[in-house]
Amino acid sequence: MTNQVPPLVGYDIFATDRALSEGVARHSAPALLDETRAELTALGRAAGSAEVQEWGALANEHPPELRTHDRYGNRIDEVSFHPAWHRLLDGAVSAGLTDAWGRPGGHLRRAAGFMIWTQAEAGNGCPVSMTHAAVPALRADPGLAAEWEPRLTSHRYEPGLRPAAEKTGVLFGMGMTEKQGGSDVRANTTGARPLDAAGEYLLTGHKWFCSAPMCDGFLVLAQAPGGLTCFLVPRVLADGTRNVFRIQRLKDKLGNRSNASGEIEFDDTWARRVGEEGRGVRTIIEMVAATRLDCVVGSAALMRQSVAQAVHHATYRGAFGGELIDKPLMRNVLADLALESEAATTLALRLAAAYDHVQNGDEGAAEERAFLRLAVPAAKYWVTKRCTPVAVEALECLGGNGYVEESGMPRLLRESPLNSIWEGAGNVQALDVLRALQREPAALNAFLQEVGAARGADRRLDAAIKDLLTELADLDGIEARARRLVERMALVLQGSLLVRWAPAEVADAFCASRLGKDWGAAFGTLPHSLDLASVVDRARPVA
Structure with missing residues (x-):
């Protein structure tokens, strides 16, 4: 057996990712850096x-x-x-990937950890992300936050499935979309009937996509007398009985196969209101923003692992009289992929650092x-869109073996489109950017100050x-060209x-291609005069 590439295992995903490790050092407080x-x-x-x-493979x-019933015919709605x-989930939770709120430097540290662990397997990132993101939504009700936040973090x-009071750690999911509405959650028909006890309701309706239905609790949207409202639905009630949470089936998904997503029916399901009646979107929006950032981080992780595998393969695989990595055309492809990965990582860490500030x-x-x-929806739009073409090109670098x-x-390829769809597909993100531009002038001013720093x-x-x-x-006809606008915002x-933080060869190549006029539609069309060897060398997963 000759000319075979060794598996990329037994290496430090953090230390060998220079864009990630340098970004953590850049944004960390000096007193926290060694511990981080x-x-x-x-x-x-x-x-x-x-x-x-x-x-991850297993x-x-x-x-x-899905197990809907036990041997005696009792409804149990459990996922095995x-x-x-x-x-994998134990590793994620033990590493603090649900613990960022109130922890010094917590968002940067968590984002970097999420990027690392996602490269082993992306599916467990879903419940981890939602558990993390539930915290700011629950803070709309201080009593609920005091009860649940210590377990969430x-x-x-x-x-x-046990009462939350009997557990020191819990996971949260989310149920927003319904058959008839999809991303238009204001079209939801699930009803919420108030009970005599303040803040308690019974929900009846369905959720077409419920993320991670095996979790301990869920934030959902339903129509209360005062309008669309946010609710907390526990899987198990305080007395130990199962809440009515009927999992009709699990989704047969393109990717994200290790994680469960299901269709849920509520039938007089007990829930606690979170925030005010009629202000459900405003209550849950902080959760949505946090999970959108995780879409950026998760896509950056998938890109990094795709590039690491491609560069590793080209380093050890010989063809046509030499190593693939030394062939000018392959070097161009790898450098182009490496630029996309580093740009995504650098942007994701900047957003996480902003959360800490x-x-x-x-x-x-x-x-x-x-x-x-502005930056979160713009980044969510663009970085998640770039993930799939990166995964496709990286796979091709391995040829038939890939x-x-x-x-x-x-x-990796099957996983790559997910983050572009989750928490609002491309059009939703583009329209959200337009909404911010039209209603929040301070957001545009802050965005322009950031890009203007270079x-x-x-x-x-320039x-x-x-x-x-x-x-x-x-702004004439702005909606029809919103995608183009948001793309340019993200690239700038x-x-x-x-330009401010990466090595000169990386910044030069990025600006020459993504911001200049000398870049083709496919990867591997960078100007040949650039220092591509240095760009590729920086992306090597193992020295």
């Missing part, structure tokens, strides 16, 4: 180990199964998982909050900013960040 590095290094070594990589080979799934994973109430926190209002399940590349450093970036300002000044933001 130690945590992420331990997680990176675990995620890159052969054992954890095997857990969790996908043995997807969850392979042991590998539980090991716990580092203990406790599977199984807002949480800490630092000087400029109001500007950071305004910046996030098309075989054993390589792991098909799993003005004068690169003529192509020209792109000027073109963007021209587009923003003309990524260009500004890379």
Whole structure:
């Protein structure tokens, strides 16, 4: 056996990702950096180990199964998982990937950890993300927050359906979309009937997509007498009886196979109101924003793992008289992929750091909050859109070997479209950006201040900013060209960040291609005069 590529296992996913490790160092408070590095290094070594990589493969080979009834015909609505799934979730929760709110530097540290662990297996990121994101929504009701937040942010994973009071750690899911409405949640028909006890309701209706139906609690939207309202639905009531939570079936999904998604029926299901009646969207929007950021982080992780696999393969595979990585055309493809990955990682970490500034109430926190209002949907739109073409091109770098399940590349490819759909597909994000532009001028000002911080450093970036300002000044027919506008906003933001923080060869190549005029429709069309060897060398997963 000759000319075979060794498996990419037994390496530190954190330390070998220079864009990630440098970004963590850049945004961390000096007093927290050593502790953060130690945590992420331990997680990176675990995620890159052969054992954890095997857990990811097993969790996908043995997807969850729905058990609607027990042997006696009693309705139980339970989802069973392979042991590998539980090991992955235990690793995520134990690493603090549901614990960011109120923890110094918590959002940056968690985002980096989420990016690391997702590279081992992306499916467990769904309940982890929603559990993390439920915290700001529950804070609309201080009593509920005091009851649930310590369990949501716990580092203990406790599977199984029991009353929450008997558990030190819980997981949360979400149920928003219905058959007739999809992303238009105001078209929801699930009804909420108030009970005599304040804040208690009975829900009746359905949810077409309920994420992670095996969780301990769910945030859902339903129509109360006062309008669309947010509710907390526990799976198990305080007296130990099962709440009415009928899982009609699990979705047969393209990817994300290790995770369960289901169709749910409520029938006088007990719930607690979260926030005011009629203000359900406003209550749950903080959860939506946090999970949208996780879509960016998760896509950046999938891109990084795709690029790592492609560069690793090209490093060890010989063809036509030399190593693939030394062939000029393959080098161009790998460099182009590496640029996309680094730009996504750099942007994701900048957004996570902004969350920390807002949480800490630092000087400029109001500007950071305004910046996030535009930057999160713009990043969610663009980074998640770029994930699939990166996965496709990276798979092609492995040739026929990449098309075989054993390589792991098909799993990355199947996973790659998910984050673009979850929490609002492309049009929803583009329209949200337009809404912010029209209603929140402070958001645009904060966004322009951020991209303007690099003005004068690169003529192509300066020209792109000027073109963007021209587009923003003309709002006629803006909805029809919203995708183009949001794409340019995301690219200009990524260009500004890379010009300020990335090595010169990375920033130069990004601006020449994404912001200049010399870039083709396919990967591997970078100007040949660029320092592509350095860009590829920076992306190597193993020295």
